[in-house]
Amino acid sequence: MTMTGPVDRPTTAYTVHASVTEAGAAVIEAGTQRIAFDASWGRPQPVALPGPADLLASALAACLLKNVERCSALLPFRYERADVVVTAHRQDRPPSFTRLWYELSLVTDESPRRIELLHENLRRYGTVYNTLAVVCELDGTVVAATEPSGH
Template sequence: MEYQIKATSVSNKDATLHIKQSDIAFGTTSNSAELLPNPAELFLGAFASCMLKNVERFAATLKFTYLKAKVNVSATRVEKPLKMDDINYTLTIYSSDDNLNIPLLKKNIEKFGTIYNTVKLSCNINGVIVQNKTV
């Protein structure tokens, strides 16, 4: 598979990702720092998106149902060398299904997640998956 996106920016203004039929604004100036996602947050968003896509994918494979899933992701920026490190996540699956096998789901997300596997080559990832049966 191959992927392609486009992005544009205007001097002293902000930027936009153009992906399929979506435009996603992001900040490149100090004026938008509190309003728009920055590149580091978009990076973490891609990581979270990968996890949620795989919950949907593995729900069918592992034969469990869920109402919704939510992931909280945080990371630390290291100064030398300048990079993201120590990504931590909590993935909550809202499901009363007893077929939900958390250890197997976690193993599959960690083994088959494209973005997850790309990121783990460059930084530490720690996370937990929890089931919330009260929906």
């Protein structure tokens, strides 16, 4: 769905539906999928289901991987596999994320300069990336290998 934003630029809207029971079992409906998550308070860690912080880190991971795929078509950039690990650092007072860090691992035969170009594009064109970068420190690295590391 396209709408007009405050400065008359077209925007895209994303809508999800979420619900929770009194016991803290929750589900998000996004697209045609249901994502179960933990919305309970005070439950000892670790819990089986991801919580909101895990979902935020997951959104960044998904953004990075989606843009690797985007760049593979636009640049073009060849890769066999991409994996990313995202770590979110949270403080209690006031409650907020202070830092997000990622390590993107690629199996590719692209040159170091092309890998840096990919990384520049990930930072420049990632919607979730750019939104999070406004509110907390966001940084990461790209590690490339020509052979899979056994992930």
